[in-house]
Amino acid sequence: MDELLVRALAAGGGLALVAGPFGCFVVWRRMAYFGDALAHGALLGLVAATAFGIEPSLGVVVVAVGAALGLARLERQRRLGTDTLLGIFAHGALAIGLVALSLMETVRIDLMGWLFGDVLAVRWLDVATIWLGGAGMLAALAALWPTLVAMTVDEDLARVEGRPVAAARLGLMLLVALVVAVAMKIVGILLVTALLVIPAAAARPFARTPEQMAAGAMAAGVVAVAAGMAASWRLDTPTGPSIVVAAVALFAFSQSFRRNT
Amino acid sequence: MTALLTLDGVSLAFADNPVLVEVGLSVAAGRIVTVVGPNGAGKSTLLKVALGLLPADRGRVERAPGVTVGYVPQRLVVPPTLPLSVRRFLSMAGSAGLEVALERVGAGHVLGRQVQRLSGGELQRVMLARALLRRPQLLVLDEPVGGVDMAGQAELYDLIAALAREEGCGVLLVSHDLHLVMAATDEVVCLNRHVCCAGHPEAVSRHPEYLALFGPRVAASLAVYTHAHDHAHLADGTVAAPPHRHGPECSHG
Known part of the structure; x- marks a missing residue:
């Protein structure tokens, strides 16, 4: 097999394994718009990093984490709904990023590559980052797992039972921000949330416990990545969208099964 | 105390x-x-x-x-997207004696069910069972x-x-x-x-x-x-013969 394809599969597969369990929480806790907002805002980090001549991915991570912290604070005020705040942030940051990009005549960024992902540009360093960083993120999620599941069921109950609810909530937001930052490179800013949400949704009908759904989402994600990349290879279609199309097809297939009761 | x-x-x-x-x-x-x-x-x-x-x-x-502390909130709304069996729900409070706790609250039959599919009364019993599992x-x-x-x-x-x-x-x-x-x-x-x-x-x-x-x-x-007063007292405090009306279940004279 071509080394390019092996590298792309290694990166995409690793990403799908990480995205699965996080995607479940995005679905359970209705964080899809939060993920979207982080991805959109990340363009700002990309532009800034390029302008200052530092590694673009670093700028993306810094902005995503900063945005997660800021949004966690803003959520506590009650004047505007969270969805409104996220909308303002997401599109504001995306627009500022695009305007700033147009003003920087000397800088060239592969905008299409960032918006829709460019798996062919993946280096072995990126693959290593995904697998090592992903393992770290999954380990952190595993540590927070009991608290996060308990507070998804009922936050008051989790607090009475002495679980560190506030820390877990912040931890999840930061980890999702990191997953989004890492996933952007593969599927692109506009499709990042799809990789989180769709495999998890596809796994829902087959699961009786949160853990089964997380495992199912990992499997569905890997299948979608493999199928999408294969199709992209043969049909010469863009890789990120092809992966998402494959995931949507899996989801549609899964919905023909009756929900487990 | x-x-x-x-x-x-x-x-x-x-x-x-x-x-x-x-x-x-x-x-x-x-x-x-x-x-x-x-x-x-x-x-x-x-x-x-x-x-x-x-x-x-x-x-x-x-x-x-x-x-x-064992707490039973007034309502529990579990997101429909979260697959959650009663067994898994109870296991958050303790791993042993799930069946016993459920039997105690009269809901032994729901262990394998999904929490979202329980009736209001069943869910209430399951929440009480979870509170009991903590040995509060x-x-x-x-x-x-x-x-x-x-x-x-x-x-x-x-x-x-x-x-x-x-x-x-x-x-x-x-x-x-x-x-x-x-x-x-x-x-x-x-x-x-x-x-x-x-x-x-x-x-x-x-x-x-x-x-x-x-x-x-x-x-x-x-x-x-x-103070379910189904009888009357006489002046000396003894209980008067009740003005009893026989129902269909009555087996006495």
Whole structure:
């Protein structure tokens, strides 16, 4: 097999394994718009990093984490709904990023590559980052797992039972921000949330416990990545969208099964 | 006896609307304290303050150090996207004795079901089972029998009373259904943002503040229940022959 394809599969597969369990929480806790907002805002980090001549991915991570912290604070005020705040942030940051990009005549960024992902540009360093960083993120999620599941069921109950609810909530937001930052490179800013949400949704009908759904989402994600990349290879279609199309097809297939009761 | 939970002069306002005003109560081991009051009286808020889920603006909230609390919230809304079997739900509170806990609350048959598919009464029983699995020293129950059928309500209150009497569990509970609660409870706190009156159920049910709050009809039906007078006394105190009307089930002469 071509080394390019092996590298792309290694990166995409690793990403799908990480995205699965996080995607479940995005679905359970209705964080899809939060993920979207982080991805959109990340363009700002990309532009800034390029302008200052530092590694673009670093700028993306810094902005995503900063945005997660800021949004966690803003959520506590009650004047505007969270969805409104996220909308303002997401599109504001995306627009500022695009305007700033147009003003920087000397800088060239592969905008299409960032918006829709460019798996062919993946280096072995990126693959290593995904697998090592992903393992770290999954380990952190595993540590927070009991608290996060308990507070998804009922936050008051989790607090009475002495679980560190506030820390877990912040931890999840930061980890999702990191997953989004890492996933952007593969599927692109506009499709990042799809990789989180769709495999998890596809796994829902087959699961009786949160853990089964997380495992199912990992499997569905890997299948979608493999199928999408294969199709992209043969049909010469863009890789990120092809992966998402494959995931949507899996989801549609899964919905023909009756929900487990 | 030392108190497991003490509230003293607790006040709380939401956006300048006082919800609790100078509320005080105390729950000791083996005692059942019941909070009654109309809608909007601040009953659920009081429980949340007692549990430390809401901070009080003023006053003192003290739980005994290291006390294990079992809590049954008024409602539990599990997102439909979260697959959650009753077994998994219970396992969050303890890994052993899930079946026993469910049997105790009369819901042994639902262990394999999904939480979202339970009826209101079944869910209420499952939540109580989860609270019991923690082997609590203090039980805080917000309308624990909501949605449970009449026979089941009596069973659950018997269970709660047994937990207090036999296992020395302190119980703080909120209830609308005064009838069933009165029989088992040690102290009633009648709440309408402030404590209108508090004390032994019989005394509270005759208290003018209580009568004013619930109206004479509710209060009267309650008094009849707590002292179910199905007979008359003669002048010397002996029981008169009851004016009995035979029903279809009667087997006596």
